[in-house]
Amino acid sequence: MIKYLLKKEFKQIIRNPFLPKMIFMFPLMVLLVFPWAASYEIKNLNLSVIDNDHSAYSRRISQTIVSSNYFRLTNHSDSYNQALKSIENNQADLILEIPRNFEKSIINHENVKVMISPNAVNGMKASVGMTYLASIIGEFNNSLSSELYPEMAKSGSSIVEIDSQFRFNKSLNYQVFMVPALMVMILTLLCGFLPAVSIVFEKELGTMEQMNVSPVPKLIFILGKLIPFWIIGFIAITIGFTVAWLDYGLIPVGHFVIIYAFAAIYIFAISGMGLVISNYAQTLQQAVFIVFFFMLLFIMLSGLYTPVDSMPDWAQWLAAFNPLKHLMIVMRSIYLKGSNFVQLSQELFTLLGFAVAFNAMAVLSYKKTN
């Protein structure tokens, strides 16, 4: 019986004027465009410098900052108000104010304050910019101190040398961070939205009543609805792998098989959720808004671009019930760190739990009478 049901589902999908196009175009669009747009990689921050000192040292520090690649000197302002103007009309992102007597203080071995004023309307951007600027100044301090205190290196004073290493993403490329997560988004949107729409669509068309009077058991009906999305999900994720490889040179460190296995469970879970919603929704509009509501919640709490670790406890607790969050961890771990089933066993069981729970709900909430 399931064979005929599947045939019907596929016919319905293929007959639709844009569903087949969307299954191919959507992953392509997301992976080709999103990593460029969805980026917190901060480069070329616009810096307005107020140099009240006009000395060799003050020029040297602005030079050091600009040559770091992270900052671009927009203008030299004469006064704070003028610099503030350039922040107001978005020409500058931060202001660096170098005080008078800057050079004199350094030469006299006195500490001197410089003022950094970032435009903090976007707090994240401001804090990233501030961190960069502060670490550049820190390095500058180090080179200053070896100039000011050449005797220090010789004397017994102790120095802790720190060297830092970035693992798994050596070039600190933001796209490497986003691409695996975006595959999760693609799976979620395709395999969450479409099932949610599919039953309601039949309700609105009136074909649902025909299904209801047929002798098809509930479980078989739900399976018939699920399996096509499984296949769609696999197609989408395979497109995703290809684009990630061709466009971003990204190949998972871990094994493809593990990703496919996780994807299989995940698609099962998220499509089940879609089906539950479409069982309850009466109209297409309703279904769309309910799904949209949950998707947005899930995406925000998934760690897509803000780490789950930084969330307050209640939000982390909520995030534990978010299937997206778990697959996001899985994808990034396999792609970048090469984790395996053992290391991801917690996520594996959580996702399996979601899959079973959602689909049980889907079967139970499907009523043949309405």
Added chain:
Amino acid sequence: MKQLLSFIRKEFHHIFRDKTTVMILLLMPVIQIILFGFALSQEVKNTKVVVLVNTMDEATQRIISRVDASEYFDVVQIAHNSDEIDLAFRDGNAKLAMVFEDHFSENMKHTGKAHIQLIADATDPNAATSFIFYASNIISNYQQEISQPLSGGGMIVPEVKMLYNPQMKSAFNFVPGVLGMIMILICAMMTSIAIVREKEMGTMEILLVSPMKPIYTILSKLSPYLVLSIINFSTIMLLSVFILKVPIAGSFISLFLVSLLYIFVSLALGLLISTLTSSQLAAMMISGMGLMIPVMLLSGMIFPVENMPAFLRFVSNFVPARWYIDAVKTIMIKGLGLSAVLKDVAVLILMGTVLVSISLKKFKVRLE
């Protein structure tokens, strides 16, 4: 006039009959504002640290306890070889590793130099940069305290003053973004689906043969969404002022006027989509893919537009939300007057006029 009113009443019935959707529409901004305001941040907090140290001595102990005591880090594990670090990273049990060289204290005393390696899980590049930055800071503070006063002066001390948003609350950035998104959702997405729904059901034909002028039919269709948007605008304002403590620095009147203009543009977009499509599914896809995604990505709501490649920056000029969000930020957060947003307003007016004239031209008054 009486006719128009009864048509409007009919439209309100259409929407408010569907309790689930209305509830979602009214709750969505509330939940978004709370999540964006309280849950999402990039601040480094309680990051798990694994320490590799073979000879525990006074200096290593002090550094480790300092790192552990800071709000940024939690030392969760002491490893004894680099494989354990590897495993901790792969398990997701640690985001930062601190590797002390052997005989750390002794080296410091005798040769004057000791070595620490910081290894960050750079899966999230920004977080990794911050981990390294904060950890290095803690270590250099320790070092400054133990070293002789000789190296005291002559340092440049950065002093930071965050403009407009001293506590760096993410809400300051998200409130305008949520406004921009919700309006599109209600005005463009819902409107287009609702109008197309009448087409699909066949009731549009009945409306068209009624003695009402088509323009009134359209106006009555749009009015409930206008009301919903204004309700949502007010909830978002109340929430952000009283719960998130994001003050309205500029004038509320100009903020409201700009928002009305944006609602008008969004309604025009919804109308246009509804004239171009004939099935609800298509209307949904077009408004979802063509409007929601650009609003989330290209409007500066989450990701700064300035960092994008030139092509996307160019495309973002055609996203109304970008101009609206910019205007809201300028008025509400920076507290500047209407004169500072003249460009945004002009662009929105232009977009609205173009959209309305196209959709009026395309609106079919005849049956097919």
